Amino acid sequence: MRAIKRREFLTGAALATGSALFTSRIAFAGSATRPRFVFVILRGALDGLTAVPPYADPNYARLRGEVAIAAPGASGGALRLDGLFGLHPSLAFLSECFTAEELVVFHAMASPYRERSHFDGQDVLENGCARAHAVQTGWINRALAALPPEPSARRGELGIALGQNVPLVMRGPAPVASWSPSHLAALDEDTLQRIADLYSTDPVLSQRLADALSTESAADTSASEAMLGAGEENSPAQLLARRNEPKARGGAPYKEIIHATASFLKSADGPRVAVFDAMGWDTHANEGGALGQLAARLAGLDAGLRTLKEDLGPVWRDTVVMIATEFGRTAAVNGTRGTDHGTAAAAFLVGGAVHGGRVIADWPGLSDHALYQGRDLAPTMNMHAALKGVLADHLAVPTRALDTAVFPDSAGVKPLQGLVRA
């Protein structure tokens, strides 16, 4: 069985190279109460006014015209959250989570970024600073670095990026892994050993190889656990078995990422924090309303989150998922039935560990004088406050680290309390 062989190789490699390539680990049995955190980046700027329509705001229908989401109860209407806000009708799973008090919806929220470049906006969303390109590391990695070492985590890797490469939010001093579905056969052990030797004087490549093997081994481990256990449907082994199935454009690979995220987070000695991207939110033209382009994207996101919950099983209870975007979009529809780059947006905190069933928003309104620079939803809540609250209460990141290293110079930004179940 390949899984076992690869694990033997890891041990052998550690002995053979005598280096720090592969350090030994202690297998801890069941640690079901470890908190898990997932950060989902919606790249391209999600339109918060369609995802979370303020259907009762007197200016909403005027600004959005034919693509405004109707009030709850109407055909194609919003899924009611409260007397002002609803969820887009595509977000059925999130609506169920709201009812189950496992979803917090934030609105009129923004990172500190106030310009309208996707790429700088994403940089600020990930770097945790007040401006773009301030540092080359991300706030999640720095939060992981501030946690006490955890003996149960394989090689101390607490974080994993689902994708071939590690996004900025996950880069930094703490060791992290990346994983993406492979469509290639694995190497034989001898060749791998020779490559490891060839990389022994190359610090970057030897680290990458060690991380990759460790992650692969973690996937194999949870796969064999799954086979011995309750026969879960979405183990990495089964992921591999499905690798040759035809893939719908954009759809199936995203699903694979979701399945893999759950597999890694369920593993007893696997990572506790996962990051992945969802693309395609830059709706400049023909955005649609209750139906259409954005509606389809939201439905895909919602279905992915439902799969994540199903795959995680009992671990969902210990999980918090934050879903955020770099900035919002213009309050009014543009000349091409879409929306241009804006400022404040909506964000979601969902999971079994979330103290939910609430919309948290200091709603600025959509009247002309309330709009930021006369065009965008005005930001009234700092995203860092929510993130600090989650990191403190859920992952127990020390306050001092949050105020200085994780979100530099942010002592003035008070963490939002009570987002996570006590």
Place this chain on the structure above:
Amino acid sequence: MDEPALAAAIAANRFGLGARPGELARMGSDARGWLTAQLNGGAPRLQGSELRSSADILSQALELRRERRDARAGGSAPNADAAVVMKIAQLYRPVYVDETSARIREALTTDRPFIERLTYFWTNHFAVSVDKVAVLGLAGSFEREAIRPHVLGNFTDLLLASTRHPAMLLYLDNQVSVGPNSLLAQRAARRASERRFGINENLAREILELQTLGVAGGYTQADVTSFAQVITGWSIGAENLGHLTSGVPGQFVFRPEMHEPGAQLILGKRYAQDGAEQGVAVLRDLAQRPAAANFIATKLARHFIADEPPPQAVAHLARVFHDSSGDLPSVYRALIGLKECWAQALAKFKTPGEYIISSLRGLQIPQNYADKARTSFALLGQRIYAPGSPAGWPDRSADWDGSSAVMKRIEWADALGQKIGAHQDAAQLAPQWLGAGMSAATHTSVARAASGAQALTLLLSAPEFMRR
């Protein structure tokens, strides 16, 4: 180390597409001369009778959409929308295959690899992405029609050609952007039409931010809005919008009735020209601004020198760019002349595309392999013409050297080794690829491999072959 020999390895790998056997020897001790000679003569055009013009392809797609409208008007086909999207994808997919195959064939055999690299650089600078189906059939012709003719020309011409190309107009939604006071908008208002016309600022913003001045280039939201109004009416022939069907199908057309009338203020300068001339004037000025020179110089230096390029190298390139009014061969010559380009060997981690091309060039893979090679790009994370955003592919090591990416590269190398390694002599190829840049460890590892397959896998996985 032998300096001229090392320079040859740098020229072939950092500035070229990886050495074909014999290339380093032909270069001899004149690596710089090998590069500058490639700048002479017109830029190469891709060969292939199967390659069609964007206007030809696009007019066929527009015809399909017209059929949909007719079907809808007749009320006969409720699924007409889905059907036409599928038909357009069916039309575009083989075009994409032909275009990418021709591009790979050129890369595998060209004796002017530096020009090919520069072409890729500019295609990535003026990025369109085929994950938007509307440009799936146009990305290849965009590169052939808008980029290649100007790679050895002037930056201003490159910018104008890119902005006017249907692929760019469609990718950033400008073909339907309408001035709020244009004739079309006024007519609609008079008829109390439900359709509201207005601008879409997507293309205007990305030209400022990603193609000319850079995000810190000193423009404001007001400049973006004004510029978007300036380029209203820059559209595509026979694109139907409010029953406007003027122009040659599939070609750039300026539509006066969509254009916002009047003067516009951009970066403190007033533009009072009529019609399309207004946009041309703005683009010409943007290309000449010091911020653009600095932005382009930084990107070039990052691509060819190091992730964080030396400031003096950037400053020199920017000065040459500015003083020559964007004459690109002058800038390339300045680049080759920079000592920094030759000092830090292997400062860049190859992108997946660079890695694949250099492997296949080095192995002199037969041309009919190009079709199969296309899927390798997607497998290793860089599907051709699909950077996913108008910013293009990123250009720093950390964007490409994730653990999963490195592992995939090794697995791909192994698959290639298994497939053809038995018929190759990797120990003999290694010095032809890496020249004086080959490490003793790689030499030994390849020489001592247990099989031809393993030897090739090891050579393809070597640290100095992963980088350039």
